[in-house]
């Protein structure tokens with residue numbers, strides 16, 4: 001048997017936090033990461049008796065936007081169900097989710113050449129979080145419960161097992177993140193726990209249609225970890241089967257430190273959550289006109305934009321810009337305001353994106369014009385950019401205030417060049433005797449004396465004076 005005898009079969013379950021201000025069924029605001037425990041709770045999300053949940057319209061809207069952007073159908077009838085289980089981070093003893101009538105079904109997401117079918121996108125509430133503390137040596141363990149996350153709206157996006165490699169799984173998760181962000185359904189920040197990815201992995205003989213026994217991976221908190229964890233799991237399963245063993249259906253965790261997956265709990269017996277319809281919430285009938293309105297309001301999706309921008313920009317630059325809707329909007333606004341496409345795109349990728357700070361397309365166009373015309377140096381352009389972002393002033397205003405604007409006047413530069421040569425007789429002599437690199441020292445001194453000198457013109461003037 002060889003590696004090629006096996007086909008890898010991967011399905012993905014992704015939980016993404018719906019972008020809302022408040023929780024799924026109560027008015028509590030959604031806590032930021034690391035806020036003091038239990039400061040965003042009320043009788044509803046604490047699960048006290050006698051309270052009634054109320055559906056958060058913004059969460060439904062986020063879920064519908066995600067579903068529509070993933071080409072899903074929105075059935076006429078949808079409802080809420082209780083998923084019952086006992087766990088300390090779930091004081092109600094059940095989680096409100098959607099079982100047999102999810103909010104959306106039968107969509108797909110294209111990832112490169114692969115079409116990954118989406119089985120369903122539904123809404124549910126998050127649970128709380130356990131914090132373990134204590135002294136391992138003396139076995140004095142303490143566990144605390146933080147319910148800030150209890151009731152936070154989550155979208156569960158379930159794919160069919162259409163993915164065939166660790167690379168494809170990572171690309172799928174990245175593309176999904178871009179789509180969710182583009183349509184404003186989720187911020188999908190993995191490090192903040194706003195997007196959790198759980199791949200399930202099985203193997204089958206190449207050419208077979210049957211599905212093998214799958215394992216499900218948890219605790220994955222980056223795209224890199226997703227790629228590594230699946231890679232490890234695929235190799236583990238191949239080795240296991242080829243050495244005569246069998247894969248057990250189970251949930252496995254990923255240890256980043258040890259770079260391996262490990263068994264968490266066996267799933268030989270399907271969990272029985274005793275789902276039943278949530279009696280405190282009416283079935284949800286989503287208004288068709290609202291769906292049409294949301295569909296019409298969807299922005300151009302990242303893959304479409306990437307292809308369109310790739311017609312005018314190098315592929316890698318088009319991909320980098322279209323990955324973020326704000327960068328792509330900025331680029332298009334700047335170009336619409338007359339900025340040249342290639343330098344603007346480079347500027348966005350190399351200067352704007354790393355700072356995470358944004359200016360208007362109009363201001364960027366002005367800045368690009370000032371740079372291209374040689375009015376300001378690249379360093380001055382960077383300073384102007386930062387100041388424009390912080391103060392809201394236009395680049396032209398900033399350049400005027402600072403008295404930037406390069407000196408390109410040859411007679412003015414000639415006086416400075418002569419002073420530089422007088423002050424650096426050795427470098428000047430070296431240059432004249434053929435040591436071309438002596439020019440660097442002369443230019444450095446010139447720029448110190450006249451930071452506003454246009455470097456190209458100054459270099460020419462220096463050469464003239466030396467010659």
Ligand SMILES: [Zn+2]
Pocket residue numbers: 023026027028040041042043044045046151
């Ligand atoms: Zn609450």
